[in-house]
Amino acid sequence: MPLHVPPAPAPALRSVSTALGSPTAVREARTPSLRTAQGPASPELPLPLHVLNHVTETTGGPSRTRLTGWRFLVRCGDRAVAAADTMLTPDGWAFSHFFEGPYVASTERALRQAEALPKTYQPRLLSVPELYMLTLWLHGDHTADASSGHPAADDILIPLAPAPPGIAAHRLHRVADLLPVLALRLTPTRAVLLA
Template identity: 65%
Template sequence: MPTHAPPAPAAALRSVLAALRSPTAAIRGVRSRATAYGGLQPELPLPVHVLTGITGAGGPPSTKLTGWRFLLRGRDASVGTAEAMLTADGWAFSHFGEGPYVRSTETALRHADALPGPYQPRLLSVPELYMLTLWLHSDTAADPAGGTLLPTDLLMPLAPAPPGIAAHVPHRVAALLPLLTHRLVPPPLLQAPA
Protein backbone atom coordinates (compact mmCIF):
# COMPACT_ATOMS: atom_id res chain seq x y z
CA MET A 1 0.00 0.00 0.00
CA PRO A 2 1.44 3.40 -0.87
CA THR A 3 2.76 5.77 1.76
CA HIS A 4 0.77 8.91 2.52
CA ALA A 5 3.29 11.75 2.49
CA PRO A 6 2.01 14.98 4.03
CA PRO A 7 2.59 18.20 2.10
CA ALA A 8 5.45 20.38 3.27
CA PRO A 9 4.65 23.81 4.66
CA ALA A 10 4.38 26.24 1.74
CA ALA A 11 6.95 28.58 3.31
CA ALA A 12 9.47 25.72 3.57
CA LEU A 13 9.07 24.95 -0.13
CA ARG A 14 9.35 28.64 -1.04
CA SER A 15 12.62 28.93 0.92
CA VAL A 16 14.09 25.95 -0.95
CA LEU A 17 12.98 27.28 -4.34
CA ALA A 18 14.51 30.67 -3.53
CA ALA A 19 17.80 29.00 -2.54
CA LEU A 20 17.87 27.06 -5.83
CA ARG A 21 17.49 30.32 -7.78
CA SER A 22 20.08 32.13 -5.67
CA PRO A 23 23.46 32.95 -7.22
CA THR A 24 25.10 31.80 -3.97
CA ALA A 25 23.80 28.29 -4.63
CA ALA A 26 26.69 27.89 -7.07
CA ILE A 27 29.06 27.96 -4.11
CA ARG A 28 27.75 24.60 -3.03
CA GLY A 29 27.78 23.16 -6.54
CA VAL A 30 24.02 23.24 -6.97
CA ARG A 31 24.12 25.55 -9.97
CA SER A 32 26.50 23.20 -11.86
CA ARG A 33 24.32 20.17 -11.08
CA ALA A 34 21.24 22.09 -12.22
CA THR A 35 22.96 22.78 -15.54
CA ALA A 36 24.21 19.20 -15.89
CA TYR A 37 20.90 17.63 -14.95
CA GLY A 38 18.52 20.02 -16.69
CA GLY A 39 17.42 22.02 -13.65
CA LEU A 40 16.59 20.72 -10.21
CA GLN A 41 13.12 20.35 -8.79
CA PRO A 42 12.40 19.75 -5.10
CA GLU A 43 10.18 16.71 -4.58
CA LEU A 44 9.24 14.07 -2.00
CA PRO A 45 9.32 16.39 1.04
CA LEU A 46 9.78 14.57 4.33
CA PRO A 47 9.64 16.01 7.85
CA VAL A 48 12.96 15.49 9.66
CA HIS A 49 12.85 14.57 13.34
CA VAL A 50 15.71 14.04 15.79
CA LEU A 51 15.44 11.27 18.39
CA THR A 52 16.15 12.49 21.92
CA GLY A 53 16.13 10.88 25.34
CA ILE A 54 16.88 7.41 24.02
CA THR A 55 19.05 6.53 27.02
CA GLY A 56 17.21 8.62 29.60
CA ALA A 57 15.36 7.19 32.55
CA GLY A 58 12.64 9.80 32.24
CA GLY A 59 10.36 7.69 30.07
CA PRO A 60 10.22 6.74 26.42
CA PRO A 61 12.35 8.60 23.90
CA SER A 62 10.81 11.52 22.09
CA THR A 63 11.39 13.24 18.80
CA LYS A 64 11.60 16.85 17.76
CA LEU A 65 10.85 18.25 14.32
CA THR A 66 13.95 20.02 13.00
CA GLY A 67 13.06 20.63 9.36
CA TRP A 68 11.74 19.43 6.02
CA ARG A 69 14.02 17.69 3.53
CA PHE A 70 13.32 17.69 -0.21
CA LEU A 71 14.99 15.42 -2.74
CA LEU A 72 16.39 17.46 -5.64
CA ARG A 73 15.52 15.78 -8.88
CA GLY A 74 17.18 16.41 -12.22
CA ARG A 75 15.96 14.96 -15.52
CA ASP A 76 16.70 11.34 -14.66
CA ALA A 77 17.66 11.06 -11.01
CA SER A 78 17.73 12.66 -7.60
CA VAL A 79 21.14 14.25 -7.13
CA GLY A 80 20.91 15.92 -3.75
CA THR A 81 18.70 17.32 -1.02
CA ALA A 82 17.61 20.72 0.18
CA GLU A 83 16.49 21.29 3.73
CA ALA A 84 14.40 24.00 5.35
CA MET A 85 14.38 24.58 9.10
CA LEU A 86 11.94 26.26 11.44
CA THR A 87 13.25 29.51 12.91
CA ALA A 88 11.68 32.11 15.17
CA ASP A 89 10.63 33.95 11.99
CA GLY A 90 9.17 30.91 10.24
CA TRP A 91 10.62 28.51 7.70
CA ALA A 92 14.05 29.29 6.24
CA PHE A 93 16.40 27.50 3.90
CA SER A 94 19.04 25.57 5.86
CA HIS A 95 21.39 23.71 3.51
CA PHE A 96 21.94 21.55 0.46
CA GLY A 97 23.13 17.98 0.86
CA GLU A 98 24.38 15.10 -1.19
CA GLY A 99 25.83 11.67 -0.57
CA PRO A 100 24.57 8.14 0.02
CA TYR A 101 21.39 9.11 1.88
CA VAL A 102 19.89 10.57 -1.31
CA ARG A 103 19.67 7.26 -3.16
CA SER A 104 19.05 5.35 0.09
CA THR A 105 16.00 7.51 0.83
CA GLU A 106 14.54 6.71 -2.59
CA THR A 107 15.22 2.98 -2.09
CA ALA A 108 13.62 2.98 1.37
CA LEU A 109 10.53 4.81 0.07
CA ARG A 110 10.12 2.19 -2.70
CA HIS A 111 10.36 -0.58 -0.08
CA ALA A 112 7.84 1.25 2.12
CA ASP A 113 5.35 1.51 -0.75
CA ALA A 114 5.40 -2.29 -1.04
CA LEU A 115 4.57 -2.86 2.65
CA PRO A 116 1.05 -3.79 3.74
CA GLY A 117 -0.80 -1.05 5.52
CA PRO A 118 -0.66 2.71 5.12
CA TYR A 119 2.14 4.78 6.63
CA GLN A 120 3.14 8.43 6.83
CA PRO A 121 6.84 8.68 5.87
CA ARG A 122 9.21 10.81 7.91
CA LEU A 123 12.93 10.91 8.51
CA LEU A 124 14.29 10.18 11.98
CA SER A 125 17.87 11.06 12.85
CA VAL A 126 19.84 9.44 15.67
CA PRO A 127 22.84 11.79 15.82
CA GLU A 128 24.75 9.81 18.47
CA LEU A 129 24.96 6.86 16.07
CA TYR A 130 25.32 8.89 12.84
CA MET A 131 22.14 7.11 11.78
CA LEU A 132 19.21 8.18 9.64
CA THR A 133 16.04 6.13 9.31
CA LEU A 134 12.86 6.30 7.31
CA TRP A 135 10.22 6.52 10.04
CA LEU A 136 6.97 4.95 8.87
CA HIS A 137 4.36 6.44 11.17
CA SER A 138 1.24 4.30 11.38
CA ASP A 139 -1.12 7.26 11.95
CA THR A 140 -1.40 8.69 8.43
CA ALA A 141 -3.63 11.55 9.60
CA ALA A 142 -1.16 12.73 12.28
CA ASP A 143 0.38 16.16 12.23
CA PRO A 144 3.83 15.59 10.64
CA ALA A 145 5.32 17.91 13.28
CA GLY A 146 4.16 15.55 16.04
CA GLY A 147 6.86 13.44 17.57
CA THR A 148 5.40 10.39 19.23
CA LEU A 149 6.81 7.02 18.23
CA LEU A 150 3.97 4.50 18.24
CA PRO A 151 4.45 0.76 18.86
CA THR A 152 2.95 0.10 15.42
CA ASP A 153 5.48 2.38 13.68
CA LEU A 154 8.32 1.00 11.60
CA LEU A 155 11.88 2.29 11.37
CA MET A 156 13.85 1.52 8.21
CA PRO A 157 17.56 2.42 8.58
CA LEU A 158 19.08 4.15 5.58
CA ALA A 159 22.42 3.12 4.13
CA PRO A 160 25.01 3.44 5.41
CA ALA A 161 23.59 2.04 8.64
CA PRO A 162 25.67 1.38 11.75
CA PRO A 163 27.43 -2.01 11.81
CA GLY A 164 25.08 -4.86 12.64
CA ILE A 165 21.93 -2.99 11.61
CA ALA A 166 20.56 -3.90 8.19
CA ALA A 167 19.69 -1.00 5.90
CA HIS A 168 16.33 -0.87 4.12
CA VAL A 169 14.84 -3.51 6.44
CA PRO A 170 11.77 -2.38 8.40
CA HIS A 171 11.98 -2.87 12.18
CA ARG A 172 9.19 -2.34 14.70
CA VAL A 173 10.00 0.53 17.06
CA ALA A 174 9.89 -1.86 20.02
CA ALA A 175 12.54 -4.08 18.40
CA LEU A 176 14.98 -1.43 17.16
CA LEU A 177 14.98 1.08 20.04
CA PRO A 178 16.45 -1.38 22.61
CA LEU A 179 19.23 -2.21 20.16
CA LEU A 180 20.01 1.49 19.69
CA THR A 181 19.86 2.10 23.44
CA HIS A 182 22.28 -0.78 24.04
CA ARG A 183 24.74 0.81 21.60
CA LEU A 184 24.53 4.20 23.31
CA VAL A 185 24.78 3.11 26.94
CA PRO A 186 28.39 2.47 27.94
CA PRO A 187 29.09 -0.97 29.38
CA PRO A 188 29.58 -1.14 33.15
CA LEU A 189 33.13 -0.75 34.32
CA LEU A 190 34.89 -3.94 35.22
CA GLN A 191 36.06 -4.02 38.76
CA ALA A 192 39.40 -5.44 39.75
CA PRO A 193 39.19 -8.68 41.70
CA ALA A 194 39.45 -8.19 45.46
Protein backbone atom coordinates in the same frame (compact mmCIF):
# COMPACT_ATOMS: atom_id res chain seq x y z
CA MET B 1 0.01 1.00 -0.67
CA PRO B 2 0.78 4.60 -1.44
CA LEU B 3 2.57 6.61 1.19
CA HIS B 4 0.78 9.60 2.68
CA VAL B 5 3.52 12.24 2.32
CA PRO B 6 2.69 15.15 4.64
CA PRO B 7 2.65 18.64 3.16
CA ALA B 8 5.64 20.74 4.14
CA PRO B 9 5.07 24.19 5.59
CA ALA B 10 4.65 26.61 2.68
CA PRO B 11 7.57 28.84 3.81
CA ALA B 12 9.89 25.80 3.85
CA LEU B 13 8.95 24.88 0.27
CA ARG B 14 9.26 28.50 -0.87
CA SER B 15 12.71 28.84 0.68
CA VAL B 16 13.98 25.72 -1.11
CA SER B 17 12.41 26.78 -4.41
CA THR B 18 14.03 30.20 -4.07
CA ALA B 19 17.43 28.62 -3.34
CA LEU B 20 17.09 26.32 -6.36
CA GLY B 21 16.34 29.37 -8.50
CA SER B 22 19.39 31.22 -7.21
CA PRO B 23 22.49 30.65 -9.35
CA THR B 24 24.62 31.79 -6.41
CA ALA B 25 23.10 29.30 -3.94
CA VAL B 26 23.45 26.41 -6.39
CA ARG B 27 26.96 27.40 -7.51
CA GLU B 28 28.22 27.72 -3.92
CA ALA B 29 26.66 24.43 -2.79
CA ARG B 30 29.02 21.49 -2.29
CA THR B 31 26.89 19.41 -4.60
CA PRO B 32 28.56 18.80 -7.96
CA SER B 33 25.59 16.73 -9.15
CA LEU B 34 23.25 19.68 -8.58
CA ARG B 35 25.59 22.18 -10.25
CA THR B 36 25.96 19.96 -13.33
CA ALA B 37 22.34 18.79 -13.54
CA GLN B 38 20.75 19.21 -16.94
CA GLY B 39 17.27 20.66 -16.94
CA PRO B 40 15.13 22.15 -14.20
CA ALA B 41 15.48 20.89 -10.64
CA SER B 42 12.45 20.68 -8.40
CA PRO B 43 11.98 20.00 -4.67
CA GLU B 44 9.89 16.89 -4.07
CA LEU B 45 8.91 14.45 -1.34
CA PRO B 46 9.13 16.72 1.70
CA LEU B 47 9.99 14.63 4.73
CA PRO B 48 9.90 15.97 8.29
CA LEU B 49 13.29 15.39 9.90
CA HIS B 50 13.07 14.35 13.54
CA VAL B 51 15.99 13.79 15.92
CA LEU B 52 15.81 11.06 18.53
CA ASN B 53 16.50 12.84 21.83
CA HIS B 54 15.89 9.97 24.20
CA VAL B 55 15.56 6.23 23.67
CA THR B 56 13.66 4.14 26.16
CA GLU B 57 15.02 0.64 26.71
CA THR B 58 11.56 -0.86 26.82
CA THR B 59 8.47 -0.31 24.74
CA GLY B 60 6.56 0.82 27.84
CA GLY B 61 7.34 4.50 27.35
CA PRO B 62 7.72 6.64 24.27
CA SER B 63 11.10 7.64 22.97
CA ARG B 64 11.31 11.42 22.62
CA THR B 65 11.90 13.10 19.29
CA ARG B 66 11.92 16.69 18.11
CA LEU B 67 11.35 18.14 14.67
CA THR B 68 14.52 19.86 13.42
CA GLY B 69 13.66 20.53 9.80
CA TRP B 70 12.15 19.41 6.53
CA ARG B 71 14.19 17.61 3.90
CA PHE B 72 13.28 17.75 0.21
CA LEU B 73 14.68 15.46 -2.45
CA VAL B 74 15.81 17.61 -5.37
CA ARG B 75 14.77 15.88 -8.55
CA CYS B 76 16.18 16.55 -11.98
CA GLY B 77 14.67 14.37 -14.66
CA ASP B 78 13.91 10.90 -13.38
CA ARG B 79 16.16 10.86 -10.31
CA ALA B 80 17.05 12.75 -7.19
CA VAL B 81 20.41 14.48 -7.60
CA ALA B 82 20.61 16.13 -4.18
CA ALA B 83 18.61 17.04 -1.11
CA ALA B 84 17.74 20.36 0.48
CA ASP B 85 17.25 20.92 4.19
CA THR B 86 15.28 23.65 5.87
CA MET B 87 15.43 24.74 9.48
CA LEU B 88 13.18 26.62 11.84
CA THR B 89 14.45 30.11 12.66
CA PRO B 90 12.89 32.85 14.81
CA ASP B 91 11.41 34.21 11.56
CA GLY B 92 9.97 30.85 10.44
CA TRP B 93 11.15 28.12 8.08
CA ALA B 94 14.26 28.94 6.05
CA PHE B 95 16.53 27.16 3.58
CA SER B 96 19.56 25.64 5.32
CA HIS B 97 21.72 23.84 2.75
CA PHE B 98 21.95 21.48 -0.22
CA PHE B 99 23.81 18.19 0.03
CA GLU B 100 24.39 14.98 -1.86
CA GLY B 101 25.81 11.61 -0.97
CA PRO B 102 24.63 8.11 -0.17
CA TYR B 103 21.61 9.17 1.91
CA VAL B 104 19.90 10.66 -1.17
CA ALA B 105 19.80 7.39 -3.13
CA SER B 106 19.22 5.41 0.05
CA THR B 107 16.18 7.54 0.90
CA GLU B 108 14.73 6.92 -2.56
CA ARG B 109 15.31 3.18 -2.18
CA ALA B 110 13.68 3.09 1.28
CA LEU B 111 10.67 5.02 -0.03
CA ARG B 112 10.25 2.43 -2.80
CA GLN B 113 10.40 -0.32 -0.16
CA ALA B 114 7.75 1.47 1.88
CA GLU B 115 5.43 1.87 -1.11
CA ALA B 116 5.41 -1.92 -1.51
CA LEU B 117 4.06 -2.47 2.01
CA PRO B 118 0.40 -3.46 2.43
CA LYS B 119 -0.40 -0.63 4.88
CA THR B 120 -0.44 3.14 4.36
CA TYR B 121 2.21 5.01 6.36
CA GLN B 122 3.31 8.60 6.83
CA PRO B 123 7.02 8.78 5.92
CA ARG B 124 9.36 10.77 8.14
CA LEU B 125 13.09 10.78 8.71
CA LEU B 126 14.49 9.90 12.12
CA SER B 127 18.08 10.80 12.94
CA VAL B 128 20.11 9.22 15.75
CA PRO B 129 23.11 11.58 15.82
CA GLU B 130 25.09 9.65 18.45
CA LEU B 131 25.21 6.64 16.12
CA TYR B 132 25.55 8.63 12.88
CA MET B 133 22.34 6.91 11.84
CA LEU B 134 19.43 8.03 9.69
CA THR B 135 16.27 5.99 9.19
CA LEU B 136 13.10 6.28 7.20
CA TRP B 137 10.42 6.28 9.89
CA LEU B 138 7.09 4.93 8.70
CA HIS B 139 4.52 6.30 11.11
CA GLY B 140 1.37 4.16 11.33
CA ASP B 141 -1.00 7.10 11.84
CA HIS B 142 -0.82 8.60 8.38
CA THR B 143 -3.20 11.43 9.37
CA ALA B 144 -1.05 12.62 12.31
CA ASP B 145 0.60 16.02 12.51
CA ALA B 146 4.00 15.36 10.94
CA SER B 147 5.72 17.91 13.16
CA SER B 148 5.08 16.05 16.40
CA GLY B 149 4.70 12.61 17.87
CA HIS B 150 6.94 9.79 18.88
CA PRO B 151 7.76 6.42 17.35
CA ALA B 152 4.97 3.97 18.19
CA ALA B 153 5.84 0.33 18.88
CA ASP B 154 4.31 -0.83 15.58
CA ASP B 155 5.86 1.91 13.44
CA ILE B 156 8.54 0.76 10.99
CA LEU B 157 12.13 2.00 10.80
CA ILE B 158 14.27 1.42 7.72
CA PRO B 159 17.94 2.25 8.40
CA LEU B 160 19.47 4.15 5.49
CA ALA B 161 22.87 3.31 4.05
CA PRO B 162 25.43 3.72 5.38
CA ALA B 163 24.09 2.25 8.62
CA PRO B 164 26.12 1.75 11.80
CA PRO B 165 28.08 -1.50 12.09
CA GLY B 166 25.82 -4.40 13.03
CA ILE B 167 22.64 -2.77 11.74
CA ALA B 168 21.65 -3.79 8.24
CA ALA B 169 20.62 -0.96 5.93
CA HIS B 170 17.29 -1.30 4.17
CA ARG B 171 15.99 -3.96 6.52
CA LEU B 172 12.55 -3.22 7.96
CA HIS B 173 12.39 -3.15 11.76
CA ARG B 174 9.46 -2.60 14.08
CA VAL B 175 10.24 0.27 16.47
CA ALA B 176 9.64 -2.11 19.40
CA ASP B 177 12.45 -4.33 18.06
CA LEU B 178 15.05 -1.74 16.97
CA LEU B 179 14.84 0.92 19.68
CA PRO B 180 15.98 -1.44 22.48
CA VAL B 181 19.05 -2.29 20.36
CA LEU B 182 19.74 1.42 19.89
CA ALA B 183 19.23 2.05 23.60
CA LEU B 184 21.92 -0.51 24.43
CA ARG B 185 24.33 1.13 22.01
CA LEU B 186 23.63 4.57 23.46
CA THR B 187 24.04 3.46 27.08
CA PRO B 188 27.25 4.92 28.50
CA THR B 189 29.94 2.37 29.17
CA ARG B 190 29.36 1.01 32.63
CA ALA B 191 32.17 1.03 35.15
CA VAL B 192 33.97 -2.23 35.62
CA LEU B 193 32.15 -4.14 38.36
CA LEU B 194 35.32 -5.55 39.88
CA ALA B 195 37.65 -2.80 40.92
